[in-house]
Amino acid sequence: MMIKDLYQETISAVTANKARSGLTILGIVIGIASVIALIAVGQGTQDSIKSSIQSIGSNLIMIMPGAQRSGGVSSGMGSAQSLTLDDVTAIGKEISGIKAVAPEISKRYQVVYGSSNTNTSVVGTDVSYQQIRSLEIEAGVFLSAEDINASRKVAVIGPTVRDDLFGEDADPIGKTIKVNNINFKVVGMTKSKGGTGTSTQDDQITVPYTVAQKYFTNNKYVSTISVSAESEDDLSLVQEQITALLLDRHGKTEDEADFRIMNQADIVSAASSIAGTLTMLLAAIAGISLIVGGIGIMNMMLTNVTERTREIGLRKAIGAKKNDISNQFLAESITLTFLGGLIGIALGWAIAWGISQFASLSTNVSWSSIFLAFGVSAAIGIIFGYYPARRAAKLNPIDALRYE
Amino acid sequence: MHKKNQSADEVISCRNINKIYQTGDVVTQVLFDVSFSIKKGEFVAITGPSGSGKSTIMHIIGALDSPSSGSYSLDGQDVSQLSDDELADIRKNKIGFVFQSFNLLKRTSVLRNVILPLVYAEVPAGERHQLAAKALRAAGLDEDRWQHLSNQLSGGQMQRVAIARALVNNPAIILADEPTGNLDTKTGEIVLETFRRLNKEEGHTIVLITHEADVAAHADRIIYIKDGRLADNL
């Protein structure tokens, strides 16, 4: 049998029973599309978690009050008061290999401008905060040393705060906002960093730490100390030095530590391993639907062979060899799975795009998921097509012709 | 010398053929020690009552089935020991079947049905249509039916398509199992005339299987079979 004839026989067999071919293709399409779409969601989530963690600063080390490992009940993160402004100064002075250090005194407040108000986090910090957290200025200026020293009531706001208080595209510079009933003058606005969730720096107001200390907390404690290391390679070394210094200053042993310290690399890897698990879970769910699609193909091919037993007998009677028969049925199932695979990839892509457009979840269709899905569908076509094809080819022509 | 000549003339030669079917514990012998031969260019009828084993013989001489014992040679070649694919080659190149129940492909056009043997014989695509048209004309099917699907035809028309399909590859031997069984007497006569013409004008060897004596009478020679054994008459 010539290739062109095989092709023609396949086309006519596939089109002869359109409903059944369609349903078989549909099974594969759903399987492949869900694999691609779900992996795209998982991958997209993983990427956006990674990039939003990376966007909070460069080579960042964060120190927060609270027990590292407490014997019994662990206190919630940041609830304890153990880090002071003196600790910040000491770190800046005594630790080598750091670019900058900044205190953070953060609280959530209702912030009011005219008749609009929003609940947002207010962070009291130092000039170096801008460098540590890689903040870029969209309009106006960041806090200056004079602002800090003179305890000026000035504020740098994030773009989300601007949108909430002043409206999109409004110019907030020079306006006066009320935080905790105290008037602050807006001097600058940061550039949007994107990212999602509640921890975004776009929804934040930054003020001098001296002001925050004076009007909000009225004590020497800070909520977080942020440190930026000179290089990524120094991260763990710097982290160890800071730990030693703080333990020494607080007069604690390692087991009694009253602060927690973590670096950005650890956070990134922890978060991406969680997101990776999520991707795997989604892929497993999608894989199940792919298997169901595969069983559909096998079922269809088996019925197909059984239903066409007489036809197989006739073909053999007029001279078809074993391979002619098995190639024909194999070609049919491969055609169906390939069609299903192609449509499934297109549909999966479209779904992933739709999710990113309408569900504000970022998605990332990866080549590996396309190859995986296509490979699986090809394998299904070949494996589940081969067995019925082989069985059909082995039939004795007379038995096949007599088959009812 | 004389003997050699004779065997060269014989396209079909059955020697002591037995056919036994075994279904579970039940053993059914269908053919008993059947021996006969058919010469090139002969028009032979095999006739006998229903269930006597006519179709079974046709399947064996058509290389569709093999005998349980005995030898069968086709064109001087012993066929009983060949593999599946070798048998397929013989069917493809030497034999044209007209089955008792037509066995046309459903939902497939008349033309495609007739072309099918050419596909497996790997006849170049450009020559197929012409050969199929020739066979359909020889079988006497009106040209306006050629594009119809096979299941849109009458019994007589299907019979003609089945005959055309048997002819298309110009096989040396045509085996026709009850080709007039589904036809009225007049149409049956026309079909038999077709076989007669193919035999006379084209030199095909024709084996016609029938249980009707008047149909068998069209042949040059009649082989009688009764309960799986050859008989002198019925």
Ligand SMILES: Nc1ncnc2c1ncn2[C@@H]1O[C@H](COP(=O)(O)OP(=O)(O)OP(=O)(O)O)[C@@H](O)[C@H]1O
């Ligand atoms: N696969 C089989 N298993 C058992 N017995 C079989 C099988 N095939 C055929 N037979 C038996 O062989 C006998 C001969 O069958 P065959 O089809 O050759 O008869 P026939 O002469 O062609 O009859 P008809 O004129 O009705 O077509 C029948 O008795 C049938 O029951």
Ligand SMILES: [Mg+2]
């Ligand atoms: Mg019969």
